[in-house]
Amino acid sequence: MKKFTAFLFLSLSWGTSRAQDSLVIRKLSDEIMLRGKSYENLRVLCKTIGHRLSGSPQADRAVEWGVTALEAAGADRVWKQPVMVPHWVRGKENLQLKLGSEVIEVPVLSIGNTEGTQGKPLEAEVVLVNTIDDFNQLPKDKVKNKIVFFNYHFRHDIINTFEGYGDCGRYRWSAPNAAAAAGAAGVIIRSVSTGEDDFPHTGAMRYADSVKKIPAVAIGNKSADLLATRYQAGQTRAVITTDCTMEKDMPSYNVIGEIRGSQYPDEIILVGGHLDSWDVGEGAHDDGAGCVQSIEVLQAFKATGIRPKRTIRAVLFMNEENGLRGGMAYADSAKVRKENHILAIETDAGGFSPRGFGLNMSEARKKQLQRYRNLFLPYGVYDFEGGEGGADISPLSKEGVPTSGLRPDSQRYFDYHHTNADVFEAVNHRELKLGAVALAAMVYLVSEYGLK
């Protein structure tokens, strides 16, 4: 009987607490959906600053915007954390395809971090390969001094596009190094893109220490189709003219705001995105959305008067795109200061309808968070099976901090990612806000119950 009573008591208190939690989450949701600032914040970031690559004047302005927005959200404390960042400059760029007797200029973007042609035309014969395996089977003399065109398609049969990105992304990361090692003069890739359009997609690569830094550019799917269709071995030529170069490191900042926990202020729950973007479009989905959602979490707690038991910290990381310096500086600082991060959540997968959270932590902690699933279902958030955290918080993860990544619907992300199409208008206001609701709910539950 005693056991039964204890069980009854537990289950009653559990039930009551869950009902109470569901009301608190509803309150946060109503605040965000009806009176939230995330959409307007995103508009200001995108339309008054625009894209903001690390080291650029726009990135400096974005830092000041971040401070102002976190203060307006009502953070107890807002500060800037210094970090030195790479400073890559794109300059002018041009690509001509010589197809038979025709010379066609197509939209092009240099791949991020690459060196250009110093503004001089680099003309060479094009060698088309469909995969890196095909490339590796070519004799080196077929490649030497040529421009290699990697014509690999983003796989549309893979349902989660982040898995497709994992598959296709190596053509941006690795393929230029493979071509350089074989003596190629330059590289063109079919963009890492799900788009049925002609937007080229930029993004980071890193030259291997052993190779010559050859120019590498990306073209959109339509131009890649054109080049692949009209390609004639031994005859097709291309002219790459680019200016891009890596300059000296520049000083910049992570921007941080927090609400101090009422009971366990030393237990920190981090929610963050990255403030920098590629130097095209407006960095709306990548990752303006994550920044304004992270700010919105603080805003919603403050506006509803819900006092978190644990400290909530919104972090706008600098330099996710081409160096991860902000994420590393943050983790270094946390280690030196012996800060206790009980959970770090990243939102860097676009401002689309949320579907779940990746959980990168011990099985016991996963199980705790998975038990909250029913509280998320009314908001369309059902999937707690993935294992991803996020790039900016990966240095924290290496230090043993449990990490989590918001998982929005992935279907449209790689239409916009790292392109001129990633603008404010591509973000839906309700989808953006609903992502903030999911984040606020998770932050609330962990602020209330900890993460054992």
Added chain:
Amino acid sequence: MKKFTAFLFLSLSWGTSRAQDSLVIRKLSDEIMLRGKSYENLRVLCKTIGHRLSGSPQADRAVEWGVTALEAAGADRVWKQPVMVPHWVRGKENLQLKLGSEVIEVPVLSIGNTEGTQGKPLEAEVVLVNTIDDFNQLPKDKVKNKIVFFNYHFRHDIINTFEGYGDCGRYRWSAPNAAAAAGAAGVIIRSVSTGEDDFPHTGAMRYADSVKKIPAVAIGNKSADLLATRYQAGQTRAVITTDCTMEKDMPSYNVIGEIRGSQYPDEIILVGGHLDSWDVGEGAHDDGAGCVQSIEVLQAFKATGIRPKRTIRAVLFMNEENGLRGGMAYADSAKVRKENHILAIETDAGGFSPRGFGLNMSEARKKQLQRYRNLFLPYGVYDFEGGEGGADISPLSKEGVPTSGLRPDSQRYFDYHHTNADVFEAVNHRELKLGAVALAAMVYLVSEYGLK
């Protein structure tokens, strides 16, 4: 031991069958995602025909398009089912708001099925009410000969926008009748719209038999904000000038294609959307998407060589928007011909990422379909808890046919619904195709196992 063996055998055969099913569904998915015709079919429908209200020449052309597309998909048989449909004609329309000394012309759409002002200006004082309850509390003399402005906002705190539509839609359906009954001269409504924009949304209403058919128009959210902000009781006036009218019924058709079942040809699984649209935009999400997805189900079975045990029928219904005549004619015919529909599925909630299926059927049948949940999870389809079927198949439901509605993500739908913004470009190709995958998977499972 015997029991154990039987259990083992059952669980093995169940396991094997599920593994086999998952492979078949993957095959259908690969076909649809990689080689499917749905996106190109939608482009042709939207860009060469455009919107297609019942009774319009475009609706006639859409019927012929449907026949051709179903034949190209490889249907065993394609036919047209005659049906008489309403023929509402919009004509020219104009709305001026007189705000203080300013006269401002704003974008406007007459509500569908309404009578206009015969092209003559109808000018009157505006009476603003926020809700029907507020309206009902007004004395009749405050309303008589006035233009009532129903300023009700779509509720953004409701997460599923179809529930928000249920809440807000009565301002289009019922409010004009309430105003007419009180002697009003005309009605303006804030559109049934989630949009942060100024697109007016049309859509159906039906005059009550007892009331005068007064003009009723919709304005976008920005214009409604303007009118609400600048409104001054007793001073604000509006001028409605519209031409719209209901003309005589016209002949039209449902378009039907089927693949005959190999083992149980008399058991029919219906998958359908509606071919007609409102006379604005291109009817892309509503419901070109559902039409091309339904056609794609047949296409995918044919292209993969998967022979269904039961008959699969794709139905492109005519006149869902302003009469439901196609749905009624189809159900009447099915009854007369004693056809055995074991399941009817409608896709009429936009070409967005699928999240689930509404199940409108006996508990036992629901449980059967819910047991297939794990087969859908890899495609992001997890929610089998809703109860909705679809408008076109509601007459079949009344005859006892189990019905189901595809549930896509709902966040963006009411930004586009019944507006000039509902165009091909608003549909994402991967989201559209993924909806077709979900439909094909459900149709396959029921064609294989029936629905007991």
